[in-house]
Amino acid sequence: MTPPIGSQLVDLGSALLLLTCFGIVAQRRLSACVDLFALQSIFLALTATLVALLTGIHHIYIAAALTIVIKAIVIPRILKKVIERLNVSRELVMNINVPASLLICGVLVMVAFLITQPIIPFGHLLTRDSLAIALAIVLIGFFTMIARQKAVTQMIAFLVMENGLFLGATAATYGMPLIVELGVFFDVLVAALIAGIYTNRLQDAFDSVDTAHLSELKE
């Protein structure tokens, strides 16, 4: 009846990922959001390492190491620099306030579980529940991008979505081929760099990092 301890540990890792997602949604301070994202990436790397250890697929180790280096160290540094330069420390204007966001995220998690319900019995036993959590994380990331106006938070939300996708790939197929993962990591890094520069330009042009300004027409 009880699943083996390895599977339980992988589930625990995925649940920790989901927990940090809620932390990001509930948090107003941008630097704390970045810290939570770094923490989430560390949990992701731990989960991936655990999967690699239990399945004996070696290239997941490389992906986990890259996760630590890029998502837990490099990207948070870039984001911290951006925040420092922009001099914005708080998300003050929100499209949807925190309690409502949390409720919506709760509903999104339930939706993710209901969607994956029919697929779960066909999956591998080891990571069967991580798939649902991965989908939930992607949905929450997507929602956060819509609900927040500051470019920095939207960038963090994008990176959270990427974390969810990585967890999903690990859960569904025990990781993508290494070359694909390397490509994805490079893309994410470049995306974070570009978004950082773009945020700075946004600040210069509008004196604010509110992305709502981008829809205004200007000569």
Added chain:
Amino acid sequence: MLDAFILIAIQTVVLLASAPLIVGLIRKVKARLQCRRGASVFQPYADLTKLFQKQPVVSSTTSWIFTATPYILFASTLAAGLLVPVFISRTPLNFAGNIIALVYLLALGTFFLMLAGLDAGSTFGGMGSSREAIVASMTEPAMMLSVFAIALTAGSTNLSTIVHKTALLEGIVTDPSPHLMAFAALVIVAIAETGRVPVDNPATHLELTMIHEAMILEYSGRYLALVEWAAGLKLLVFLTLIANVSAPWGIATNMEPAALGIGLAAYLVKISGLAVLIGILESMFAKLRLFRVTDLLGTAFILALLGLVFFYVRRG
């Protein structure tokens, strides 16, 4: 039968004796983190002794509620503590009540404390009571849901059964994710209920920040000692609940003296660890504005709800 009485006596003594120690330990950790030396860990014992020796001053406008409250608060908190497995997984009093009784015994104490805050008719007391009412009304659903999530995974609302099954890894039919969500919710609830930093600041007497302190401003002498002791006890009960429900390992599962000794040692290590953790958390966070507390407790509620949902979705 005699065994049961001895166990109850030991548990009472352990709870009463370690409650001030935990308070002192948290203060010490905070002081060290602020680069102060801080008072001794045993300072709360000295404070309590001093307060018990002093003559209480009671306002002439108060009713019987004011003088009865410290005793009711102390007794109900201690009763709640006796329902929680502390160092042996099968408490002798487990027939007397389950996890729901525990929640409401703690709520009874809070209720009388709120009444006492209003009773003296001072502005501060009423303000503290109304704030406490806000916090209490929001923690209760979160606490009930997280408790239900834990109870469902063990298939029982009896705390002894839950802890016993988890300690022996038998009959736990679920995965860790509901437990983790419920655990996170319970930690937030514990912080809010015991008046620790992001919600209330136990170290100040500032009008803007205090919740718990405002309610007990009118108390002095032995009444104040009882209220303070009960507050420490409540914190200890929550820490015990968190430690033993989520990580009961090391707790005695039989009546062997050796197992009891290990259980007691493991218990002291676990609660000291949690106390240090609370000290660190309090140093890391600033107190939230009163109207931001809803965000924090909303998070607790959603997490507890998710714990529950995980369980049902998982079952199919």
